[in-house]
Structure formats: C-alpha cells, structure tokens
Amino acid sequence: MAAEGRVLHAQLHLLDRQLIHERTGELLGKVDDVELDLDAGIPVLTALISGHERIPATQIVAIDSAIKILPGDLDLTKGDDWVEQHIIDKIPGAGDATE
Amino acid sequence: MKRLFAVTLGILTAIGGFVDIGDLVTNALVGARFGMRLAWVVVVGVIGICLYAEMSGRVVAVSGRPVFDLIRERLGRRTGLFALIASFLVTLLTLIAEIGGVALAFELASGVNYLLWMPLAAFAVWLVIWRVKFSHLEQVFGLLGLLLIVFAVALWKLGPDWGDLVQQATSPGPIGHETWATYAYYGIALFGAAMTPYEVFFFSSGGVEEKWDRRDLVTERSNVFIGFPLGGLLSLAIAGCAAVLYLPIGVQVETLGQVTLPAAVAFGKLGLAIVLLGVFAATFGAALETSLSCGYTIAQYFGWQWGKFVRPRQASRFHVVMIICLILSILVLMTAVDPVKVTEYSVVFAAMALPLTYLPILIIANDPDYMGEQKNGRVLNFFALVYLGLLLLASIAAIPLMIVTRAGR
Structure with a gap:
C-alpha cells in the first residue's frame, strides 16, 4: 500500500485541516496531530488525531481541501452535543429550519 | 430586481465595513475637519478590499x-x-458599538434614551440570527442600508462648489491647525475600516451559506465589484456632506445626530426619516455581520459545525458563541460607555489582525492544489503584495499614532 499511496506533506495536507463527514457533510473538528508508522521504510499514515479521538486511516475517504471521513463509532461532536442538550435545546425553535 | 438580490451579500458586507456606526461618525468627522482631503484613502481602501474579498470569495467557490x-x-x-x-x-468591539448604534438610531427617532433601547436591540439581533434565513437577512438589511444614498442626493441638493471639493480631494494633507499625525491617524482609521477583517470572514462564510461553487464565480465577482464600491461611495458622500456643512464654520462632529443633519437640511423631515431608517438598517446589518462573524471565526478555527444553513441545534456551539457575545455587548454598554468611542479602540486590534487575516488568503489563492486553474495571476499578485505591504505599514503605525494623537484629538 505504501508504494501506491499518495505522497502527503503532513504540515501542508494534514495538520489543522477540517474534518468532514463523508455522507452528511457535517463539520467534525480539525486535525490536531497525525500518527505515522515509521517501520515501513517510508513513513505511512496510520491515524489522525482530533481532540482526544483517534481516527484510523482506514476511515479516511478523501484528502482534499478538507478531509472526508466516515466517523463510524467515533464521537467527534461531544462538545456540540453537550451544549445542545444543556443550552440550545432549551430555547424554542432550536430544531426548526430558518425562514 | 433579481440581479440586485444576487449582490446583496456584497452590499451588506460593505455596509458593515464602510458605514457601520463607528464609520458613520468617523466619515462625517473627517469631512468636517479635513474636507475631502482624505477621500483618496477611501478609494485606496475600496480597491484593496475588492482585491482580497474577490480572492476569498473565489477560494470559497472553488474549495x-x-x-x-x-x-x-x-x-x-x-x-x-x-x-x-x-x-x-475587533469584531466583538464593533458588535458592541453596533448594538449601541441601533439603540442610538432609535433614540434619535423616539427621544427615549438609548440605554433603554439597547437590550431590545441586542434581543432583536439574536432573534434575526436565530430565526431568519441567511438570504432574507442579507436582502432586507443590504437593500434598506442603501437608503443611506440619501447622503449622496443631499450633497447634490446642498449645491456645493464642486470645484472646491475636487480641489480638496486632489490636495492631500492637513489644513489649519491639524497636524500630519492626526491626518495620518484618520487615514489609517479609514483604510482600516475599508479593510476591516470581519468583512472577509462574513463574505466568505456567506458564500458557503449561499452554497457557492465554481459556477457562481460570476455572482461572487459581481458581489465584490458592486458591493464594495457602493460602500465607498456612501462613505465619501457622508464626508462630502460634512465638508460642505461643517468645515466652513469649524464645527466638530461628535454625535450621530450631527451625522444625519445634512439630510435634514437638504430634505427636511422626510430626509431625516429616510436617513434614520438607513442608519438603523446599516447599524443593524453591521450588528448581524459582526455577531455572525464572531461565531464564524471561533467555530472555523476549532472546526465546529457552523452556519445558518443548518438548524440551530446542529450548530449549537456556534449559536452559543453568538449568544454570549450579545450578552457581553449588553453588559459593556450598561456601563454607559460611548458606543462611538468603543470603535476607536477596535482600531488597535484591527491593526494587529490585518496582515494575519490577509496573508493566508493570498497564499491559498496561489495554491494550485486548492485552486487549480482559478489561482491568482501575476498582475493580481503584484497588487495584492503591494496591499500586503500597506496593511503591514498601517498595522505598525496604528498604535503609535493613536498614542501620539491621543486617538485623533
């Protein structure tokens, strides 16, 4: 896989890039760090780190102007869910589309 | 009409930059003290914001x-x-000033003290953000803000000596007892207002709200090249009115009432009514622009879900940031601080933010990975670099000049 893989510049293509849900387009955070496998000769990307969550490279769908992922079981929107439950949902109209 | 609706994002963005509450007063103040001798700065500013807003809009449409x-x-x-x-x-300080500005417009119209209107103004801003669709918000406040064109018509009605105004515009430099330091200070204030960072935050995020893609490059450009020059024109008209009415008799402009007076002199009560509605729309529009920009910047830095294109609960942190900012605005204004003075201090932060805002836009607009065929050409890059130099110069000079001139006094 390493031989056929795309050559990426960690700083330019990965770090601080926006994470997006591949299906829904939901914004899921930024890439804070990367995990590399250095045993393979050429370093190979094994995972992305966002906050406290580790996103295995297998869940990455595309690396473009944003990084599209399939989050699966990962909980990347903990903060948003907390604010939603405790504050935003208590305000009338929180679930309505704007007019 | 459909064409006009297509460029309201550019118009509203420009109104927030050129004729928000701080600039309404600054433009009139500059006109009263220097005549049209700083008009060239507005022109330089319009070109600069057009260059960089176009880049940011193009980056959004493509990537x-x-x-x-x-x-x-x-x-x-x-x-x-x-x-x-x-x-x-910068954005938060401007938001605080705008909430005060909306309340001041109501005070002028009703005679009831602005401190009583202020919580109501903040609540109304929140309600619009919470409930009103992005495209409706930009159309209503963008178009209503255009009522400020009454200043241009008033200038014409006041029947000035046009040759004299042109003479002032073409002979830059301070007059009377004004010094080069105050002249430069207000020059930087006008340049900073034209290129204030929240304009590109709002404009580029607005492009996402409007779901721009490559096919919308023409719309993006019309927004830039109609919206910002219109904003600059309004700014010049306000300065022109003050130059005609106040400069010859040596009156200093300090209040919003003085800013609106030329329209009343030219057209009586009707003129005053139109200009007050225009001021309301411009300050309210700027309040929307700055509160949304507060949410956009923080959410985009951290990668949180943001935007009015999703329901509030889907972007809960984005909405909570804006609610906190509006509550902070009320608290600050409760101290009875002069809303117009608040924007003076935002110049300091604007100075620090300017180069850091525009450099990344220029870098990305040249990145073939992002932009493909739509990356910057050489001529554009040359001018963009010249402006980056100007921004750097302004950011270095702003704070010393503010201290030396005691904020232009």
Missing part, C-alpha cells in the same frame, strides 16, 4: 473553505490562535 478555516490551516495552531484573538476582539 468550499471560508477564510478562518484557511487562517488556521496556513498559520498553524499557535499563530492562528493569535490571529483569532486579535480579529475576534
């Missing part, structure tokens, strides 16, 4: 990434955080 997303990506987490703090503070 879908708004400005603050790119700032963190290109500057990294630390420098990005510094840029975030500086630009967030």
Whole structure:
C-alpha cells in the first residue's frame, strides 16, 4: 500500500485541516496531530488525531481541501452535543429550519 | 430586481465595513475637519478590499473553505490562535458599538434614551440570527442600508462648489491647525475600516451559506465589484456632506445626530426619516455581520459545525458563541460607555489582525492544489503584495499614532 499511496506533506495536507463527514457533510473538528508508522521504510499514515479521538486511516475517504471521513463509532461532536442538550435545546425553535 | 438580490451579500458586507456606526461618525468627522482631503484613502481602501474579498470569495467557490478555516490551516495552531484573538476582539468591539448604534438610531427617532433601547436591540439581533434565513437577512438589511444614498442626493441638493471639493480631494494633507499625525491617524482609521477583517470572514462564510461553487464565480465577482464600491461611495458622500456643512464654520462632529443633519437640511423631515431608517438598517446589518462573524471565526478555527444553513441545534456551539457575545455587548454598554468611542479602540486590534487575516488568503489563492486553474495571476499578485505591504505599514503605525494623537484629538 505504501508504494501506491499518495505522497502527503503532513504540515501542508494534514495538520489543522477540517474534518468532514463523508455522507452528511457535517463539520467534525480539525486535525490536531497525525500518527505515522515509521517501520515501513517510508513513513505511512496510520491515524489522525482530533481532540482526544483517534481516527484510523482506514476511515479516511478523501484528502482534499478538507478531509472526508466516515466517523463510524467515533464521537467527534461531544462538545456540540453537550451544549445542545444543556443550552440550545432549551430555547424554542432550536430544531426548526430558518425562514 | 433579481440581479440586485444576487449582490446583496456584497452590499451588506460593505455596509458593515464602510458605514457601520463607528464609520458613520468617523466619515462625517473627517469631512468636517479635513474636507475631502482624505477621500483618496477611501478609494485606496475600496480597491484593496475588492482585491482580497474577490480572492476569498473565489477560494470559497472553488474549495468550499471560508477564510478562518484557511487562517488556521496556513498559520498553524499557535499563530492562528493569535490571529483569532486579535480579529475576534475587533469584531466583538464593533458588535458592541453596533448594538449601541441601533439603540442610538432609535433614540434619535423616539427621544427615549438609548440605554433603554439597547437590550431590545441586542434581543432583536439574536432573534434575526436565530430565526431568519441567511438570504432574507442579507436582502432586507443590504437593500434598506442603501437608503443611506440619501447622503449622496443631499450633497447634490446642498449645491456645493464642486470645484472646491475636487480641489480638496486632489490636495492631500492637513489644513489649519491639524497636524500630519492626526491626518495620518484618520487615514489609517479609514483604510482600516475599508479593510476591516470581519468583512472577509462574513463574505466568505456567506458564500458557503449561499452554497457557492465554481459556477457562481460570476455572482461572487459581481458581489465584490458592486458591493464594495457602493460602500465607498456612501462613505465619501457622508464626508462630502460634512465638508460642505461643517468645515466652513469649524464645527466638530461628535454625535450621530450631527451625522444625519445634512439630510435634514437638504430634505427636511422626510430626509431625516429616510436617513434614520438607513442608519438603523446599516447599524443593524453591521450588528448581524459582526455577531455572525464572531461565531464564524471561533467555530472555523476549532472546526465546529457552523452556519445558518443548518438548524440551530446542529450548530449549537456556534449559536452559543453568538449568544454570549450579545450578552457581553449588553453588559459593556450598561456601563454607559460611548458606543462611538468603543470603535476607536477596535482600531488597535484591527491593526494587529490585518496582515494575519490577509496573508493566508493570498497564499491559498496561489495554491494550485486548492485552486487549480482559478489561482491568482501575476498582475493580481503584484497588487495584492503591494496591499500586503500597506496593511503591514498601517498595522505598525496604528498604535503609535493613536498614542501620539491621543486617538485623533
């Protein structure tokens, strides 16, 4: 896989890039760090780190102007869910589309 | 009419930059003290914001990434955080001033003290953000803000000596007892207002709200090249009115009432009514622009879900940031601080934020990975670099000049 893989510049293509849900387009955070496998000769990307969550490279769908992922079981929107439950949902109209 | 609706994002963005509450007063103040001798700065500013807003709009249309997303990506987490703090503070200070400005417009119309209107103004801004669709918000406040064209018509009605105004505009420099330092200070204030960072935050995020893609490049450009020159024109008209009415008799402009007076002199009560509605729309529009920009910058830096294109509960942190900012605005204004003075201090933070905002836009607009065929050409890059130099110069000079001139006094 390493031989056929795309050559990426960690700083330019990965770090601080926006994470997006591949299906829904939901914004899921930024890439804070990367995990590399250095045993393979050429370093190979094994995972992305966002906050406290580790996103295995297998869940990455595309690396473009944003990084599209399939989050699966990962909980990347903990903060948003907390604010939603405790504050935003208590305000009338929180679930309505704007007019 | 459909064409006009298509460019309301550009118009509203420009209104927030050129004729928000601080600039309404600054433009009139500059006209009363220097005549049209600083008009060239507005022209230079319009060209600069057109260059960079066009780049940010093009980047959004091609890559879908708004400005603050790119700032963190290109500057990294630390420098990005510094840029975030500086630009967030400018935007928040401006928001505070605008809430005060909306309340001042109501005070002028009703005679009831602005402090009583102020919580109501903040609540109304929140309600619009919470409930009203982005495209409706930009159409209503963008178009109503255009009522400020009454200043241009009033200038014509006042029947000035046009030759004299042109003479002033073509002979830059201070007059009377004014010094070069105050002249330069107000020059930087006008340049900074024209290129204030929240304009590109709002404009590029607005492009995402409007779901721009490559096919919308023409719309994006019409927004830039109609909206910002219109904003500059309004700014010049306000200065012109003050130059005609106040400069010859040596009156200093300090209040919003004095800013609106030329329209009343030219057209009586009807003129006053139109100008008050225009001021309301412009300050309310600027309040929407700055409160949304507070949410956009923080959410985009951290990668949170943002935007009015999703329901509030889907972007809960984005909405909570804006609610906190509006509550902070009420608290600050409760101290009875003069809303117009608040914007003077925002110049300091704007100065720090300017180069850090525009450099990443220029870098990305040249990145073939992002932009493909739509990357910047050489001529554009040349002018963009000249402006980056100007921004750097302004950012270095702003704070010393503010101290030396005691904020232009």
